[in-house]
Amino acid sequence: xxxxxxxxxxxxxxxxxxxxxxVDAQSAVLGRFASQVAMIIRGKHKASYTPHVDCGDNVIxxxxxxxxxxxxxxxxxxxxxxxxxxxxxxxxTPKKMLIKVPTRLVERAIRLMLPKNRLGRxxxxxxxxxxxxxxxxxxxxPKKIELKWK
Numbered sequence: 001x002x003x004x005x006x007x008x009x010x011x012x013x014x015x016x017x018x019x020x021x022x023v024d025a026q027s028a029v030l031g032r033f034a035s036q037v038a039m040i041i042r043g044k045h046k047a048s049y050t051p052h053v054d055c056g057d058n059v060i061x062x063x064x065x066x067x068x069x070x071x072x073x074x075x076x077x078x079x080x081x082x083x084x085x086x087x088x089x090x091x092x093t094p095k096k097m098l099i100k101v102p103t104r105l106v107e108r109a110i111r112l113m114l115p116k117n118r119l120g121r122x123x124x125x126x127x128x129x130x131x132x133x134x135x136x137x138x139x140x141x142p143k144k145i146e147l148k149w150k
Contacts, residue, residue, distance in 0.1 A: 011050040016043075018126075019057045020142035022135070026063040029070055030094075030109055032149040037061065038113035041123050054119065058126045060142055065102035065131040069094055079108070102131040 021040060025033055043049050043056030069077070078091045097105050106129050114120040128137065 009048065011048045011053050011055045013053065016048070016053060016055045018055075020060065020137065020140040021057045022060045022062065022137075022142040022144045023147060024063055024133075024144075025061050025106060026066040028067060028147070029149065030067050030105065033067065033147065034106065034109035034113055036147045036149070037127070038110050041110070041114065041126050052119065054122055054126070056123060056126060058140070058142075059128070060135050060137055061106055061127070061129045062133050062135055063131075064106040064129045065098060067098075067106055103129040 023033075023037060023040075037059055039045060041056045041059055043054070046055060049055060068074075074095045075093055077094055079094065079097060081090045081092070082088055083090065092100075094105055107127065110127060111120075111124050114123050128135065
């Protein structure tokens, strides 16, 4: 019998090849941008994607303070957080959050698109967000990529 035999190859921590990628968030729509970055961090763009392994790339996001939201969301959307104490529910708009901590809006959007388990917490450590165009990761020689939706 002459048949071809293809075996499914699962990646593991020793066989994964992790790259460094730089992405510019200037004038990008937040949700569309975050979904693509989350996919790169997860590793779904690679042929060797394995769901239970950290096989994604390290992503550097620059110009996070120049991200945009469509419609009236910048002023009217409310981001809810909770301090853990009674009466500790806090509300903030994206506009105020960009003024206070410019990187947190992008970090939060990407973190919420990752799995809600220990793998998701590990994947989130592969994200580096900076408000300006400068970053301290030149030694890793990141490749600049252009995302589809800007």
